[in-house]
Amino acid sequence: MPQFLDYSDADFEARFTALLTAKREDSPDVDAVVADIIADVRARGDDAVIELTERFDRVALTPDTLRISPEEVDAAIAEVNTGDREALELAAARIRAYHARQMPEDAQWTDDVGATLGWRWTPVSAAGLYVPGGLASYPSSVLMNAIPAKVAGVGRLAITVPTPDGVLNPLVLLAAQIAGVDEIYRIGGAQAIAALAYGTETIAPVDKITGPGNAFVAAAKRRVFGKVGIDMIAGPSEILVIADGDNDPDWIALDLLSQAEHDESAQSLLITTDAGFGQAVAQAVEARLQTLERRAIAGASWRDFGAIITVPSLDVAAALSDRIAPEHLELCVDDPQALSAQITHAGAIFLGQWTPEAIGDYIGGPNHVLPTARSPRFSSGLSVMDFVKRTTLAQMTPDALRAIGPGAERLATSESLEAHGLSVTARLRKLNG
Amino acid sequence: MPQFLDYSDADFEARFTALLTAKREDSPDVDAVVADIIADVRARGDDAVIELTERFDRVALTPDTLRISPEEVDAAIAEVNTGDREALELAAARIRAYHARQMPEDAQWTDDVGATLGWRWTPVSAAGLYVPGGLASYPSSVLMNAIPAKVAGVGRLAITVPTPDGVLNPLVLLAAQIAGVDEIYRIGGAQAIAALAYGTETIAPVDKITGPGNAFVAAAKRRVFGKVGIDMIAGPSEILVIADGDNDPDWIALDLLSQAEHDESAQSLLITTDAGFGQAVAQAVEARLQTLERRAIAGASWRDFGAIITVPSLDVAAALSDRIAPEHLELCVDDPQALSAQITHAGAIFLGQWTPEAIGDYIGGPNHVLPTARSPRFSSGLSVMDFVKRTTLAQMTPDALRAIGPGAERLATSESLEAHGLSVTARLRKLNG
Numbered sequence: 001m002p003q004f005l006d007y008s009d010a011d012f013e014a015r016f017t018a019l020l021t022a023k024r025e026d027s028p029d030v031d032a033v034v035a036d037i038i039a040d041v042r043a044r045g046d047d048a049v050i051e052l053t054e055r056f057d058r059v060a061l062t063p064d065t066l067r068i069s070p071e072e073v074d075a076a077i078a079e080v081n082t083g084d085r086e087a088l089e090l091a092a093a094r095i096r097a098y099h100a101r102q103m104p105e106d107a108q109w110t111d112d113v114g115a116t117l118g119w120r121w122t123p124v125s126a127a128g129l130y131v132p133g134g135l136a137s138y139p140s141s142v143l144m145n146a147i148p149a150k151v152a153g154v155g156r157l158a159i160t161v162p163t164p165d166g167v168l169n170p171l172v173l174l175a176a177q178i179a180g181v182d183e184i185y186r187i188g189g190a191q192a193i194a195a196l197a198y199g200t201e202t203i204a205p206v207d208k209i210t211g212p213g214n215a216f217v218a219a220a221k222r223r224v225f226g227k228v229g230i231d232m233i234a235g236p237s238e239i240l241v242i243a244d245g246d247n248d249p250d251w252i253a254l255d256l257l258s259q260a261e262h263d264e265s266a267q268s269l270l271i272t273t274d275a276g277f278g279q280a281v282a283q284a285v286e287a288r289l290q291t292l293e294r295r296a297i298a299g300a301s302w303r304d305f306g307a308i309i310t311v312p313s314l315d316v317a318a319a320l321s322d323r324i325a326p327e328h329l330e331l332c333v334d335d336p337q338a339l340s341a342q343i344t345h346a347g348a349i350f351l352g353q354w355t356p357e358a359i360g361d362y363i364g365g366p367n368h369v370l371p372t373a374r375s376p377r378f379s380s381g382l383s384v385m386d387f388v389k390r391t392t393l394a395q396m397t398p399d400a401l402r403a404i405g406p407g408a409e410r411l412a413t414s415e416s417l418e419a420h421g422l423s424v425t426a427r428l429r430k431l432n433g
Numbered sequence: 434m435p436q437f438l439d440y441s442d443a444d445f446e447a448r449f450t451a452l453l454t455a456k457r458e459d460s461p462d463v464d465a466v467v468a469d470i471i472a473d474v475r476a477r478g479d480d481a482v483i484e485l486t487e488r489f490d491r492v493a494l495t496p497d498t499l500r501i502s503p504e505e506v507d508a509a510i511a512e513v514n515t516g517d518r519e520a521l522e523l524a525a526a527r528i529r530a531y532h533a534r535q536m537p538e539d540a541q542w543t544d545d546v547g548a549t550l551g552w553r554w555t556p557v558s559a560a561g562l563y564v565p566g567g568l569a570s571y572p573s574s575v576l577m578n579a580i581p582a583k584v585a586g587v588g589r590l591a592i593t594v595p596t597p598d599g600v601l602n603p604l605v606l607l608a609a610q611i612a613g614v615d616e617i618y619r620i621g622g623a624q625a626i627a628a629l630a631y632g633t634e635t636i637a638p639v640d641k642i643t644g645p646g647n648a649f650v651a652a653a654k655r656r657v658f659g660k661v662g663i664d665m666i667a668g669p670s671e672i673l674v675i676a677d678g679d680n681d682p683d684w685i686a687l688d689l690l691s692q693a694e695h696d697e698s699a700q701s702l703l704i705t706t707d708a709g710f711g712q713a714v715a716q717a718v719e720a721r722l723q724t725l726e727r728r729a730i731a732g733a734s735w736r737d738f739g740a741i742i743t744v745p746s747l748d749v750a751a752a753l754s755d756r757i758a759p760e761h762l763e764l765c766v767d768d769p770q771a772l773s774a775q776i777t778h779a780g781a782i783f784l785g786q787w788t789p790e791a792i793g794d795y796i797g798g799p800n801h802v803l804p805t806a807r808s809p810r811f812s813s814g815l816s817v818m819d820f821v822k823r824t825t826l827a828q829m830t831p832d833a834l835r836a837i838g839p840g841a842e843r844l845a846t847s848e849s850l851e852a853h854g855l856s857v858t859a860r861l862r863k864l865n866g
Contacts, residue, residue, distance in 0.1 A: 380822040417791075
């Protein structure tokens with residue numbers, strides 16, 4: 001059973017705060033191990049990667065087989081059935097269409113003093129995408145990471161995916177092919193991150209690395225940050241459902257369980273204006289937990305971190321939601337657009353009872369890589385913006401420099417940066433002859 | 434004397450690579466000290482901040498004097514002369530006008546299956562800006578950090594600025610007032626970052642922290658990242674000037690020195706198509722170094738990290754520039770717009786001989802907080818985008834769910850995430866019931 005909270009209870013504030021600050025993840029401290037692995041890959045390149053892959057994944061590779069050849073990819077993909085292929089292609093098309101609208105625009109204008117100002121966006125030249133192996137090897141994540149990169153115009157997109165004991169998911173390869181990935185390497189762990197960041201004899205370095213991974217991968221990404229760009233370090237998944245009493249308890253139960261089944265550390269919360277409905281959802285969750293394949297995981301998450309919160313109004317629900325700042329927010333209410341306008345901090349909002357969060361995980365179009373652990377207060381989900389960068393532009397004319405140069409001289413002097421001021425003074429002297 | 438490289442020399446590639454990979458910064462390892470400071474501020478709040486400020490800044494504060502009162506601000510600002518005030522106001526107006534154009538737009542549309550998709554941008558609720566004390570206490574940096582935050586719509590913007598021995602720069606306070614800063618605290622170091630991130634009895638926590646600082650500040654920002662958002666960790670400043678022979682060597686020398694005077698670890702590079710011009714610039718630098726106030730710093734930077742590179746063509750210059758990926762790039766050539774179009778990786782470009790980089794530091798309009806150390810390959814300068822975040826939106830109709838729901842069910846099944854699939858199945862069953 002999850003926690004039950006009622007906004008009108010005397011201890012509500014204390015219990016709600018405890019819910020917000022509950023430590024859901026105990027990351028093992030693997031930083032020292034990861035530092036050694038990165039140093040090894042930097043020093044010995046392919047040899048180190050091959051040895052580490054043999055040790056951790058029990059796969060014997062050579063420099064020639066680090067990369068999965070196009071022929072191997074084709075052979076593996078041939079096994080995929082038509083239904084799965086069509087579903088992936090539909091998802092890819094929808095994700096591509098959504099992200100194509102995110103491309104930012106260049107700008108250039110001339111202002112009142114005659115200065116030409118602006119900016120230009122350019123894509124990252126090369127990006128690497130980490131794909132976990134084994135159970136968490138999700139083709140949908142390949143689409144969600146690779147498509148924004150390709151929409152942005154990334155020229156070279158490399159994937160690393162470990163193949164423990166040689167096992168490889170053909171759907172991951174198909175997703176990579178559909179998304180336009182250029183290279184696929186059968187390596188994983190910190191050694192894959194190091195190879196992408198620093199390069200080896202066989203693997204050219206990239207400029208940006210994205211994608212989820214275990215504690216070793218996360219620690220390696222933190223360590224190579226600065227040498228290359230990285231995406232956020234994601235924590236366990238979360239969902240908040242705000243629902244009035246006019247919903248099917250089983251639907252809401254399944255939405256809550258679809259986060260809970262990811263991970264024992266996941267968190268599923270329901271805020272409802274109808275205490276009886278909250279009880280009905282709790283019963284529906286228990287009923288589904290009897291048969292759910294991943295009931296051990298989902299049950300632990302729901303028991304340890306789940307909560308059902310009764311509130312007097314949707315206004316209060318919105319205010320609590322902003323304190324939670326959820327990764328996923330479902331609004332199962334009469335006028336979800338109106339309620340949505342009251343929300344400031346959320347990674348993704350799913351509006352209305354016909355929009356289960358799972359649609360967003362796969363096929364809606366928006367990205368499923370979203371900020372967790374209250375970070376929607378200050379960060380956004382993965383997008384085309386993660387694979388482009390802005391160069392600002394400024395061009396003065398003699399008249400523009402005459403107009404604003406003296407201000408720069410003055411400020412440089414006040415900051416005791418003499419050469420800054422003189423670089424303007426020398427030009428103004430010429431102009432003023 | 435700086436290094437001289439010639440593209441046609443046999444050892445060019447080796448020397449150019451060495452220049453790119455030169456380690457310019459030896460950050461002291463202060464992480465353990467910083468961890469203790471953060472833990473202390475989290476545990477003891479104001480008391481810890483006050484004790485640390487007394488120890489490091491030799492200033493005795495109380496909870497009532499942590500914040501610089503509006504009356505103190507007004508009194509200090511009254512000392513500022515009119516010329517400095519007008520220069521700051523002109524700079525602020527130009528920075529505000531430039532950044533106002535960066536506000537991203539919300540979007541919402543209905544697609545071919547009837548799904549309503551889109552996104553919405555919202556500002557960070559509260560931001561903190563770290564301002565260094567002492568010599569590096571630059572009012573221009575206050576404008577460059579605070580104005581984008583206020584343009585983005587940040588509701589509460591707090592500044593921390595240490596006042597070693599009680600010394601405070603009135604121009605910093607004036608810049609803060611002009612930029613619309615809400616609160617100013619006279620604290621610094623890791624304790625200021627901890628107070629902003631976790632809050633104390635007197636200082637409410639913020640969601641995002643930006644601004645430059647020393648090794649302690651940088652280490653503290655890395656540690657609080659995740660709890661709050663941070664901007665980039667900036668390295669020593671850099672400039673690359675690409676110039677043909679048709680320039681005044683003294684102007685280019687001053688542009689190079691205006692980076693070199695920042696820091697002994699700064700790097701100033703010249704690429705020129707005219708070897709003789711390169712020599713003339715080198716002589717002009719030496720001449721200016723005779724009298725420059727900060728000649729000790731600028732001279733060390735120029736001697737240790739400066740370089741003059743002769744190339745056969747501007748095409749080669751552009752290609753080398755992209756390998757350098759400079760923070761600041763000046764194009765002192767006949768057609769700077771054309772050359773600019775050949776550049777992919779640069780933080781900011783200054784076009785033509787009338788645009789010294791110092792204009793961009795103060796008054797041009799674009800931001801002077803820019804990525805360093807080759808990170809323009811994957812990151813951008815500070816902007817309004819650093820103070821907003823995106824919430825994605827998706828709303829299905831029954832018809833939309835009928836159209837794309839089966840694809841989501843299929844993919845959920847292929848990923849063994851049963852509850853994900855069932856949350857769609859349950860709704861489709863009702864629709865098809």
